[in-house]
Amino acid sequence: MKTSAPSSSIEDYVKVIYSFTEWQDKPITSSQLAQRLGVANSSVSEMVRKLKDQGLVDHKPxxxxxxxxxGVRLALxxxxxHRLIETYLVQQLGYSWDEVHDEAEQLEHAVSDTFIERMAAKLGxxxxxxxxxxxPGADGTVRMPHAHLMNELDQGHTGxxxxxxxxxxxxxxxxxxEEIDLDSEVEVVGRKPFGGALVVRISSEGRTREYDLADEVTSALWVDSDTPHAGCVLGNG
Known part of the structure; x- marks a missing residue:
């Protein structure tokens, strides 16, 4: 008997579970999953039971x-x-990077595998x-950069x-x-007194500026001290 394709809800759940742990090691809880998906805790409990029955998650009360x-393979x-669609929207259709997430959320469930692979080839x-x-590659490998949160970096760190x-x-x-973008060069100057802003120099396209960045900003930026695109390769589990 042919196995039916997973529903868009199942696809969303495994993607969120994977993404939560992609840049840190702590696994997601039911309440965090509910918050990220914008659904009730009871809905999460029911779906997690379904995911467990289908062999996609491990979970105990x-x-x-x-x-x-x-579950990892489906999530990848x-x-x-999602990320290929976001890239295509920015590079080929002129979307800004703050517009693409919601569009990709809609499109990722609607297009075929063939469409995705042709899109990947078009983008190089x-x-x-x-x-x-x-x-992730079509084979499920992931090249993770060696990166650290900016708000955890010491004075003098560059990357x-x-x-x-x-x-x-x-x-x-x-x-x-503020012209702060991927691959901008960063030097941590120090921190303002009494838990104040992080002072950083950021260089991009030949221009260097000094910024006082609040924790809300520095907790959203990762800095790689190696060359861009370097990193470790992970398997698909």
Whole structure:
């Protein structure tokens, strides 16, 4: 009997579970999953049971939720779709980086695998999306950059911005207006007294400026001390 394709809800759930742990090690809880998806806790409980029945997650009552190998493979497929679509919207259709997330959320469920792979080829098989998130390969491999949150860096640290969280569109618009972008060179000057702003020098396209950045900004920026696009390669579980 032919197995039916997973629903868009299932695809969304595994993608969110994967994305939550992509840049940090702590697994997601049911309440965090509900918050990220904008649904009630009861809805999450019901869906997590369904995901467990289908072998996509491991979960015990009152514990965190983790993906199984099959769950990781489905999540990587959806992440690949989402990030390739975001990249195409920016590079080919002139979208700004704060506009693409919601569009990609709609389109990722609607297009075929053939469409996605032709899109990837058209784009030159990019390794990252407009925000610096790695685009999984068609085989499920992921090239993760060696990056650290800017707000965790010590004075004197230098590197390049390798990832910018797309969680807050207003922040993306602010960064764009301030000409803070991927691959901008960063030097941490220090921190203002009494837990104040982080002072950084940022260089982009031959121009260097000094910024006082609040924690809300520096907690959304990852800095890579290696060359751009360097990183470790992860398997698909």
């Amino acid at each position: 009152y514990s965190a939720i983790t993906l199984t190998g099959d 497929s959806m992440v690949r779709r 098989n990019p390794l990252r999306d407009p925000h610096g998130d790695p685009i 390049r911005i390798t990832r910018i969280s797309d969680e807050n569109p207003d922040l993306l618009r602010y960064l764009s207006a």
